[in-house]
Amino acid sequence: MVAVQTPLRSFDELPGPPGLPLLGNLLELRFEKFHRQLEQWADTYGPIYRLRIGPRRVLVISDADAIKRMHRERPDLFRRTRALQACTDEMRLKGVFSSEGEDWRRQRKIVAMALNTAHLKPFYPKLRVITERLMRRWQRAADSAAPVDLCRDLMRFTVDVTTQLAFGIDFNTLETQGPVIQQNLDKVFPVLNFRVNAPFPYWRYLRLPRDRALDRALGDLEGQVDEIIADVRRRMAADRSLYEAPTNFLEAMIAAQEAEGIGFSDADIFANVCTLLLAGEDTTANTIAWTVNFFIEHPEHYARARAEVDAVIAPEALPARIEQTGEMPFIEAFYSEAMRLKPVAPLNAMEPLEDVDLCGYLIPRGTAITMLNRRIANQEAHFGHATDFDPERWLAPAETRGCPHDTSTFLPFGTGPRFCPGRNLALLQIRTVLAMLCRNFDIGLADPTQRVEEKLAFTMMPTNLVVRMRRRELASAEA
């Protein structure tokens, strides 16, 4: 029997919110809550729908199989959006995240090598020193009863870790007062989030205050990053063996610049230094912040996590050896559940390089597609009692679980050839900081009347997460 093929439906047949002439759905979208609005529309219009932002047609998809396929079929059939590439190009940030094709392949190779798990073990003593600095910072805040802006402190931590691992430089922004590199990095993501979704690139013709603030931040960042690169070049000139055996990402890029056939330009090096700073900073800091917020909301889980940490690391204040960070299954279950409900990347965006069939629709090449990655991990069909915060689900054996637990739909780090190369570094930081926190501090919101909410600024961060730390009474706890 010959299978009868249903003809593909066209883009225009897709359901979607109606919108206004010319503006489309623009007025219904607030960029800081963009993801929430798209998730709500998926409740109404289903797993594949269309919308319009001014003249731009956008496809929104929350079908798990289609999302996984699109992630897998890169870079040949799908790419990141041209809007992202254009915006990062004009900011001089065309690094591994926004490059495509061959350009991407050669950059990805060197980034993946530099962030490889094999480098994490020898790096752990340095990560421990940086975590100790964070602990001392929080101890000072506890002693003076000063409120702590959790995301900001954690961003200092993550920048110190990235610069140490990837560039071999001890920035120590945790113990530095005054202007620091994060203040410039902070300005990039919100503007990028706005620009990649904007209906019209007005900033190419007219600079508003926010564009001028970005220009200043990028100018300062350029100075700071050029200094980092110059430092490393000096170090390598003094020790030529580093060209043969580079010890970190930046040395490897500079060495490759001289090697035949690879041909990294100064602009490639600059863009990738910025890319690693940006990709490693907000993501990891905000993931830890969301997890801590769940600890604040669930003191019973905090007590359990603390007992687990005590059993593994006492009498030390933080894990002495990297292996210990992998011996805390409840902590791992807890942050996994936090990432399922509050992933810092709830969306991903791509476009097809050819016309493609997605869920029975013919989607023309070049169509901007937003994928609702959080939504697929928050559906009953994939995770039972999906909206509950339940770390236990990650620990229960499959035969006793009694409800779906489809980890293939859990994509906090993406998947396929472009999945996050910093995943293992990020998980190591998350485990080390959470262990240090549980072991040393009691924690609560500085103002419990303030609601902690989601804000999308390229990554999804918690607002109002200002906390008070209190030193834990270790002596009595261990008596």
Ligand code: HEM
């Ligand atoms: C909890 C922390 C982190 C989360 C949740 C996260 C998440 C992600 C996601 C969702 C992507 C896109 C993946 C895709 O398109 O399939 C990505 C890409 C990327 N991440 Fe991360 N990330 C984190 C930490 C880091 C760190 C610490 C670094 C490095 C210092 C890093 C470097 C990168 C790079 C370079 C890319 C681009 C990869 C490519 O396009 O080939 N990330 N990350």
